[in-house]
Amino acid sequence: METQPAKKLDSPYYDIVIVGAGPVGLMLSTCLARWGYRIKHIDNRSEPTPTGRADGIQPRSLDLLRNMGLKSAIMAHKPARVYEVAFWDPPKNGNGIVRTGTWASCPSFIDARYPFTTLLHQGLIERVFISDLEKNNTKIQRPWTITGFKTDEKENPEYPVEVNLKHVDGTAEETVRAKYLFGGEGARSFVREQLKIGITHKDPIAHVWGVMDGVVKTDFPDIKMKCTIHSEHGSIMVIPREDNMVRLYIQIASSTDPDFNPRKTATTEEVQESAKRILQPYSIEWERVEWYSVYPIGQGISDKYTLDHRVFLGGDACHTHSPKAGQGMNTAFLDALNLAWKIHAVEGGLADRALLTTYEPERKSVAESLLDFDNRYAKLFSTKPSADTVEAASGQSKDQADDNDFIRTFKESCEFTSGYGVAYGPNSLNWSPEHSAKSPLIHPKGTKLRTGRIMINANVTRVVDANVVHLEQEIPLNGSFRIYVFAGKPSVTGQALKDFAKNLSDKRSFYGAYQRSDLSAVSHHDHLNPHSLFFTIATIFSAKRSSVEISRDLPELLARYRDLVYADDKWDRQVPNATAAAHAKMGLDEEKGGVVVVRPDGYVGVVASLVEGSGTVDALNEYFSSFTTKKLGEARSQL
Amino acid sequence: METQPAKKLDSPYYDIVIVGAGPVGLMLSTCLARWGYRIKHIDNRSEPTPTGRADGIQPRSLDLLRNMGLKSAIMAHKPARVYEVAFWDPPKNGNGIVRTGTWASCPSFIDARYPFTTLLHQGLIERVFISDLEKNNTKIQRPWTITGFKTDEKENPEYPVEVNLKHVDGTAEETVRAKYLFGGEGARSFVREQLKIGITHKDPIAHVWGVMDGVVKTDFPDIKMKCTIHSEHGSIMVIPREDNMVRLYIQIASSTDPDFNPRKTATTEEVQESAKRILQPYSIEWERVEWYSVYPIGQGISDKYTLDHRVFLGGDACHTHSPKAGQGMNTAFLDALNLAWKIHAVEGGLADRALLTTYEPERKSVAESLLDFDNRYAKLFSTKPSADTVEAASGQSKDQADDNDFIRTFKESCEFTSGYGVAYGPNSLNWSPEHSAKSPLIHPKGTKLRTGRIMINANVTRVVDANVVHLEQEIPLNGSFRIYVFAGKPSVTGQALKDFAKNLSDKRSFYGAYQRSDLSAVSHHDHLNPHSLFFTIATIFSAKRSSVEISRDLPELLARYRDLVYADDKWDRQVPNATAAAHAKMGLDEEKGGVVVVRPDGYVGVVASLVEGSGTVDALNEYFSSFTTKKLGEARSQL
Incomplete structure (x- = not known):
């Protein structure tokens, strides 16, 4: 480079x-x-x-x-996959524990590609x-x-x-x-x-937990699920593992204990005995313990x-x-x-x-x-819920289960724990109305993409080889900003695309200003960074794949990224009536499209309308000017 | 063993x-x-x-x-994937070649898990x-x-x-x-x-082909697709490969040539020149040739x-x-x-x-x-289609394209080439009305499973860990017959399941007669062959996963295969109105279920109703008696 x-x-x-x-x-x-x-x-x-x-x-x-490109190497180890979490509590009458509910660990409203936790x-x-x-x-x-x-x-x-x-x-x-x-x-x-x-500690409540990995023999039915178990005898969390293993988190002490000692410890045998009591009426025996540790929970930042x-x-x-x-x-x-x-x-x-x-x-x-x-989660987990909340949670319907404080907290947190809830606040990278880029083309009405949040998933068909692909995965983690040109209908956006390409190639544009100096040495097989190391461009048409002709429908600059040209022609259950599901999921006009700038780490930076003339590139120049070393396009004259 | x-x-x-x-x-x-x-x-x-x-x-x-368990090792090499085939022919007027149609290489009617050809x-x-x-x-x-x-x-x-x-x-x-x-x-x-x-040769028509693997630079738009190209200058087939490579099959001689010689050969350069002429007006240059060979097509069996x-x-x-x-x-x-x-x-x-x-x-x-x-395919491929068929195929609609003999042959053959069309005829393994098993419970009305054909794909939820899985993949290639007990609604089939398990455990049943002799030494983690090396049993309920309790809903014999118990609760676009999509796809009653015996290689052997009493196991005993070493159940007394 x-x-x-x-x-x-x-x-x-x-x-x-x-x-x-x-x-x-x-x-x-x-x-x-x-x-x-x-x-x-x-x-x-x-x-x-x-x-x-x-x-x-x-x-x-x-x-x-x-x-x-590392997922297949991870999955080759055959990790356990957690799709659901089960909640177990004491029954209203009687001893032992009963399942009071289950919940998807990554519910369908999140629209994750892999709606499970991978345990390895x-x-x-x-x-x-x-x-x-x-x-x-x-x-x-x-x-x-x-x-x-x-x-x-x-x-x-x-x-x-x-x-x-x-x-x-x-x-x-x-x-x-x-x-x-x-x-x-x-x-x-x-x-x-x-x-x-320094470290700021957020919460004075403290707990001591034991964690044990091993292979068990048990008749507890949810041993291959993630479970949170509360009983008269204490609390356990069950996490399945690869190779028939299971991890148990077992509470050893709590600051609510009269004799609480954060340095309290316990032997393997003591923890196993404790687990046996908590799991009653189910039995559990260890065939092998792979790892065991005791630690106090400290929360600090x-x-x-x-x-x-x-x-x-x-x-x-x-x-x-x-x-x-x-x-x-x-x-x-x-x-x-x-x-x-x-x-x-x-x-x-x-x-x-x-x-x-x-x-x-x-x-x-x-x-x-x-x-x-x-x-909040740890506090709830360490506190035995009241008989009332258990009763409410015992109902089979989701609405009843909502009444359980623990379960509600868990549900609210699903988006966060899946990783899809990460939301970066407004700054130079994550556009907001306070951003220095003021073009009226930015953030067109209807867009469902949220700046500072992950790009929305969509299936599309790659034009060159008709492969059905995951659009959000098509540009690898190459350190480049990802420019997704949702190009609507070719018959509608022809001129807008030409103007977009023409203005991109201007030496004062964000794109033209950061071209590679070794342009002539770039292999014709390089479809990710043929012109610039900092930008990769993908174009998505609202059209059937067979109707798209790259050499006809794209200006030369965009056609250079020929492996990154797609037809938005796959049906999606989330937007069943859309003709162009990817456009529709992003909230972009299915005919006129729009341009989405995604940061190299996958978070949306800015969205702009795709229009004829220089407006679209001008808007992006304004956006990039807020953090690039060179001042760009029209923005330059304003500064 | x-x-x-x-x-x-x-x-x-x-x-x-x-x-x-x-x-x-x-x-x-x-x-x-x-x-x-x-x-x-x-x-x-x-x-x-x-x-x-x-x-x-x-x-x-x-x-x-x-x-x-070998697919991930294959896919780790990043093979090319062919989803569509493009057809190129001479235009009605003028020179060169034009695309006259494309067709999915494995159309959706086949319902394949992986609707593409993998090239490696x-x-x-x-x-x-x-x-x-x-x-x-x-x-x-x-x-x-x-x-x-x-x-x-x-x-x-x-x-x-x-x-x-x-x-x-x-x-x-x-x-x-x-x-x-x-x-x-x-x-x-x-x-x-x-x-x-001896070898019987099926067809006197012969062709000589050159095949060349390499990396090319070309403006031919479908170089990453599978293409069949006919031109005034001859025919080519294009097959994409891993690592930016492409394979070209180029016709060198045909028995319809006046001077046909099946031993005709050609140099790399001659074949490359021929390819250049055929691909006009597009250009093609080789950056590297990895492999080149010439061979006559001989068809024999x-x-x-x-x-x-x-x-x-x-x-x-x-x-x-x-x-x-x-x-x-x-x-x-x-x-x-x-x-x-x-x-x-x-x-x-x-x-x-x-x-x-x-x-x-x-x-x-x-x-x-x-x-x-x-x-048929090779003959069509080697014969330049008439102007009329080209014209007919040029139309964009599927129906018009049907008029092209070549394309029609190709489409008819999709099921065959995908591998899903393999159909084994009636014999002792593939039940038919002529089979010695005559139980009226066999092949219940409505079943869509065809004996001698591959089992139908379906998504289900595994009960023990809530993983959404591909049912047809759940039993690995372990040499065992696969007994799929579609168990309908637990409230309806409770007694039938008990009776099924009871009759299976009879020493005269196909299952009881071939038990392992090392039963007591089997690990409790073995959920594939706990009782017999020749049979693996999976049970699928028409119910929500959270409502299934293995210890309550399954008799002990079936519960022993606890990792192979499923809830048929996933929506399927092929049967959008079904409450139990897997049952529906198989054509089995969503309440009463049915039992499907699949051969160790994945082909359906026999389907039987699931009924109370000994009837279901009796029917399967009849089926298995036709090829097992021991005569089974009721069948024994009849022989």
Whole structure:
């Protein structure tokens, strides 16, 4: 990539030093390695996570892994899939437990491609990333740790961060310089401590939990489901796993206990006995215990994610919470993804350094929502519901079940826990009426796409090979903004498309201003970034596939992305009467279309009408001008 | 497996000797290795197919590969997927070629799970099987060849076949004894020649074709589609491939040429020049040629597939034809699968040896259909259609396109080429009114399942974990008959299910008579073959998942298969008004259900009503009695 610094392979200079090879560090490393950055990645463990730890991949994260081409490697391990959650409580009369309801873990209103949680041992997930990293010549240096760092932009403006590293046994040391340092070392982050960034604890209520992975023999009917079980004898959460395993979270102590001690512990046998009592009248015996751990639930959030926009934190270093909602790894992935593409946009030369200031507010607000959710969820989970709520929840109908506080909280949280609820607030990237881009073409009436939210899923037919594909997956995670030209009917939008292409090719447009310098050397097989490394364009016609002729219906600039031209001709149950279901799902006019700009991480940036003349590109120039290094198009003259 | 011979690891005694490690040999070997048989598998090539050869996996074959757990390994190579075929012909007026129509390669009326052809280099497909074989301790011995064999049941009734093998360079020889010998060595089969089995050639018309795999640069718009192109300058078929490659089949000579010579050949350059002329006005240049070959199309079928039911033939040894319809490998797979499970049923002790006599008629009739199809298809493809048919086909509507003889033949053949059209005729396995089983409960009115045809696809919800699954894939290729108990409404069928289970457990039933002898040693995690190695039972209720309680709604025998209990509660577009879509698709009563017996290879054997009393099991006993070693139930007293 022309816009990136030459790799200095024999020097101690790196684009980034990443500390910690858990989910957050690995996601960051994997993205940046693919995009050509030079990475020093260390971890103080001598090998990846052997057992236990996080294991829930939420629907949105599975989309992301697929977008990176890593989903099939994950699924090859045959993970368990959680489609529903069952609630068990004491019966109104009598002893033991009864099922009081079940609920889809990712209900159909979310319209997820993969409406289930994927459960797989964290070590296997880590290895999928490590293997991808190695393909990009990046190897985790183990077992190494960080001993110090400092940032001085004056001393070395290009590589302002100096980092001191050493082998954990003290036999070797290294000092390297980097543009960035990332602390992804988990809750006890050295980087965070050195920066003297505090943790704000959200909730005084505390619980001590035991977690046990193993193979059991039981007549409990929902052992392959995710279950929350409350009984007279305590509470358990059941999580199915790969290879006939099951994970049990068992409450050992609560701050509401008269003799509460957050350091209370319990042996494997004690926890197993406790599980047996809670599950009565069902029996449970362990054939094998793979992993067992006891921990207090601490809920905290880092006050800052960065001080100088050179040294960043992410993942558990920024937010700790109960693992039971399965959010830790997923939040870590999205922290890293958010930072990765912004570093790429800045270091690649597209965006002002100020873009990096959007990382903390975007991700901290998600962490706050997570803690708020976790807090309510954990509190409910640890509190035996009253006989009344149990009775209300015992009804078979959904409406009756709604009366149970616990279940209602759970339902409200489905969108959040699936990962589809992540909503980034208005800023330069996520258009709102307060954005500096004021074109009246922005956010046309009727659009169902919400800026700062994930793009809506849709099936379309690829024109060149008639393959039926998932539109939202067609542009891989290549660090580029995704420009979806919903082109309506070719007979209606012909001139608008020509004008769009003509204005794009203007050197003052966002597109023309950031062309590749190696244009003539690009292979004709490259249909993702033929003109610019920062933009990939897909065109979707409201037409039958067989009626679309790329060379006739698209101007040359758009036709260059010929593998990314689609016919919106697949029926969709969500919009059964639409002739162009993808247009309809996005809320765009089925004849006139519209242009959707999606950030490299899949969140909608801005939507504009597709019109004849320069208006559409002008509107996008205004949008991009708010964070690009060059001022663009008409916006330039206004500034 | 108790019913199988102990493996004699140090002896020259094998269950089977397989000659040839192409698709047919590998499929046979893979099945039998998984089921515990001892295999000597040789191939005269020193490594798997390096380039070229067959590469089309049809929809039904992809189902099969998935059923074997091999689909994801195939798809990991990112094969091309053909959803549509485009037809190009000379325009009515003027020169060059125009697209005269397109047609789905697997139209929606077929209801395939994967309505596309998967295109991948044969060597990659072979390696997927080889890797699976190695997991089952079976290794191909290369490069070795067969030099002779003889069968003598009197001399050695247990291992009647003696086979002589040698290293291709003559440095080593081996003589081994086996129960079976399989010749899967391709068109020039040594085994077939030794048996003096002739080939019947179906059609005197002959063509010489060149086939070229490579990477091209072209402005031909359908280069990523499957295309048949007729022009004034000759004919081409275009087949997309993985890694931006394309395969071109180019006609070099035809018996209708005045100077026809079946040994005519052409250089790479000549074929490329010919392709350039045919594709005018489009341009085409080769960046790389991976493989090139010239061959005459010979259409022939072996007169016999076996003489003694000890030495068998399959794959190209039995049928040769044009490769253009992409049927060779798929037919080979199904030859092998058909034989594999029958050998297992006989050697495992379930079926009379006479079962093996069904192999030849079942598979030879499929080969005859294939040659008939290939003959018509190749003839049409090699003949430039008249201006009239081109004109008729030029119309956009399907009905007009029907008037083109070529397109009509193609459309009629879609079901056949997808693999879903394979129909085995009536015999002991495929019930018909002529079958010895005469129970009036068999083949209840309304059933849409056709004996000898593949089971119909359906989505259902698995009760234990609420996963939405593909019912037809839930029982893997484990060599067992699949007993699908469509159980209707629990409130209606309660007694019928109890009676069904009670009669199954009778020692004289097909199920009770073939129980495992190691019953007490079976792991409680085994939900496929807990009682018998020859039968796996799945139960599907016409009910919402949350309303099904396995321990309450199923008798103990059926509940033992708890991972194979389903709720028929998913909506299906094919039967939009059904409350129980799977029942409805099968044509079974949504309240009373019915029992479907599917052969181990996925073809429907018999369907019976589910009734109170012994009638249902009696009917199945009659069915199974026609080929099992023991006479069963009521049938026993009648014989």
